[in-house]
Amino acid sequence: MSLAIDLGGKRALVAGVGDDRGFGFAIAKSLVAAGATVSVATWPPLLKLFDLLLTREPIALEAVHPFDADYDRLEDVPAKVREHRRYKDAGDFSIAGLATAVGSVDIVVHSLANGPEVTKPLLSTSRAGYLAAVGTSAYSHVALVQALGPTMRPGGSFVTLSYLAAQRVVAGYGGGMAAAKAALESDVRMLAFEAGRKWGHRVNAISAGPYKSRAAEAIGPIDQLIVSAAERSPLAEPIAAEEVATTAAWLASPLATGITGSVIYVDKGYAAMGLVPG
Numbered sequence: 469m470s471l472a473i474d475l476g477g478k479r480a481l482v483a484g485v486g487d488d489r490g491f492g493f494a495i496a497k498s499l500v501a502a503g504a505t506v507s508v509a510t511w512p513p514l515l516k517l518f519d520l521l522l523t524r525e526p527i528a529l530e531a532v533h534p535f536d537a538d539y540d541r542l543e544d545v546p547a548k549v550r551e552h553r554r555y556k557d558a559g560d561f562s563i564a565g566l567a568t569a570v571g572s573v574d575i576v577v578h579s580l581a582n583g584p585e586v587t588k589p590l591l592s593t594s595r596a597g598y599l600a601a602v603g604t605s606a607y608s609h610v611a612l613v614q615a616l617g618p619t620m621r622p623g624g625s626f627v628t629l630s631y632l633a634a635q636r637v638v639a640g641y642g643g644g645m646a647a648a649k650a651a652l653e654s655d656v657r658m659l660a661f662e663a664g665r666k667w668g669h670r671v672n673a674i675s676a677g678p679y680k681s682r683a684a685e686a687i688g689p690i691d692q693l694i695v696s697a698a699e700r701s702p703l704a705e706p707i708a709a710e711e712v713a714t715t716a717a718w719l720a721s722p723l724a725t726g727i728t729g730s731v732i733y734v735d736k737g738y739a740a741m742g743l744v745p746g
C-alpha cells in the first residue's frame with residue numbers, strides 16, 4: 469500500500485475561491501496536485517477578476533461556477549441583486565444552482581466567510597449584522613451538505629475552515645463572526661453524525677492560524693495578529709496556506725477515512741498554549 473495522497477478518480481468542489489491569495493486557491497491547487505478533478509465556486513462580483521487571474525496563473529480547473537452562498541434558491545434572490553450588473557449574466561448562482569451545475573462530487577471544501585460588521589465589537593453588533601455573519605459563514609456550510617450530500621458517492625468528504633475564535637476570545641473578531649465559527653464547529657459534529665449515518669460521508673473542519681488573505685485584511689491588523697501568534701506558538705513561525713491545503717487534501721483522502729466530526733488545528737500549535745514564558 470502506498471501512503472501518498474492519491475485523489476485520482478475523485479471530483480472535488482472548492483467553494484469560496486476568488487483570488488490566488490486565500491486558503492481556497494491553495495486547497496484547489498493541492499487537490500489538483502493529488503490527482504482530483506477540481507471545480508471552484510466564486511462569488512459573482514469576483515468572477516471577472518478571477519478569470520483574469522487564471523490567465524496569468526493557470527491551474528487545471530474543471531470549471532469556475534458563479535456562487536453566492538447567501539441564497540439557497542434563485543427565487544430567494546432579491547430582484548435588486550439579480551439585476552445587478554455583476555450578477556445578471558451569472559445564471560443560477562444559488563446553492564441549488566451550484567449543486568445542479570456541479571453534479572456528483574466526492575470532495576467538498578467550504579472556504580468562505582463574511583461578516584458585514586466584523587470590525588465592530590459584539591457589544592455594538594446589530595441583529596442584522598450578527599445574523600448575516602452566521603448565515604453566510606455557517607449556515608452556508610449546512611446548506612452545501614444538504615444540497616451536495618445526496619448525490620455524492622458514499623465515503624464523500626466535506627471540509628470547512630474555522631478559526632480559534634470559535635473556542636476562545638480573539639479580540640477584534642467581532643460582528644458575530646466568533647459565534648458563526650462556533651456554530652460552524654458545532655454543525656461539523658452534528659453533520660458528521662447525520663451525513664455519516666445517512667450517506668456514509670465525513671464532515672470535518674480545519675481551524676487555521678492567522679493568515680494574510682483578502683478576507684483577513686478586511687478584519688483589521690492581520691500582520692500584527694500573525695506576528696503575535698507566531699511568537700506564542702510552539703513552532704514560532706506563521707502558517708503557510710500550503711499547510712492548510714495539504715491537510716485538506718489529506719482529510720479528503722483514503723488516508724483519513726476514520727476521521728469525522730473533528731476540528732483539526734493547523735496553527736503551529738498555538739491553540740495548545742496556555743502561558744508563554746518570557
Ligand SMILES: NC(=O)c1ccc[n+]([C@@H]2O[C@H](COP(=O)([O-])OP(=O)(O)OC[C@H]3O[C@@H](n4cnc5c(N)ncnc54)[C@H](O)[C@@H]3O)[C@@H](O)[C@H]2O)c1
Nearest residue numbers: 484486490491511536537580581629631678679681683684
Ligand atoms: N485568513 C485567516 O487568518 C483565517 C484563519 C482561520 C480561518 N479562516 C477561514 O478560511 C476561510 C477562507 O478565508 P480566507 O482567509 O482564505 O480568505 P479569502 O478572502 O480567500 O476567502 C473568503 C472567500 O469567501 C468568499 N465569500 C464571501 N461571502 C460569500 C458569499 N456570500 N458567497 C460566496 N462566496 C463568498 C469571498 O469571495 C472569498 O473568496 C474562511 O472561512 C475564513 O474564515 C481564515
